[in-house]
Amino acid sequence: DIVMTQSPDSLAVSLGERATINCKSSQSVLYSSNNKNYLAWYQKKPGQPPKLLIYWASTRESGVPDRFSGSGSGTDFTLTISSLQAEDVAVYYCHQHYSSPVTFGGGTKVEIK
């Protein structure tokens, strides 16, 4: 199984500041034939289901604010919130769907400083 390791476990950021979450996979999730990284990011708030933010590592889902961006390739990925808003307080998960079983990172909790 591909192990997804997120860091940090939690971070506190001031409103309007940048939040950066890292995700590392135990093997590459880049499919060479189509040059796509099989990596997605989700936002999860208490009592709600996960919400898809980013897929193919850097493609923003429709309706997701452009302050959310994804980057990286191969085994190292980053989710960036460029200017943290109060409504961004949540746990964020990375997810690889390169191979079965699909697996998720342990989550990163984002709070307001």
Added chain:
Amino acid sequence: QVQLQESGPGLVKPSETLSLTCTVSGGSITTYYWSWIRQPPGKGLEWIGSLYNSGSTIYNPSLKSRATISVDTSKNQFSLKLTSVTAADTAVYYCARSVYGSRTNPYYFDHWGQGTLVTVSS
């Protein structure tokens, strides 16, 4: 807009079978990938398995063949049965959709149900 809704008992006794149903509205269940995912309290997300092509199924080997996913296209529903449950199966269970996937796994999940908490306890 596709919507998914889980239903089923919130309490199951140890060694018995957990049964959940996901009702899909706003889209046909005969296309795409339809999955079950769970999250134990305070823990991360775990993919259980998926249904695609109106009957093909793929599972996470970690469930050791305890999971079975089936479909009722007439009701636009798919279901999960998990046998021989223990306290470790206590979790919020989600159903979710993926537009794309392969023969071995679904890709990213773009729509999710609200989730239902299932507690395994005597």
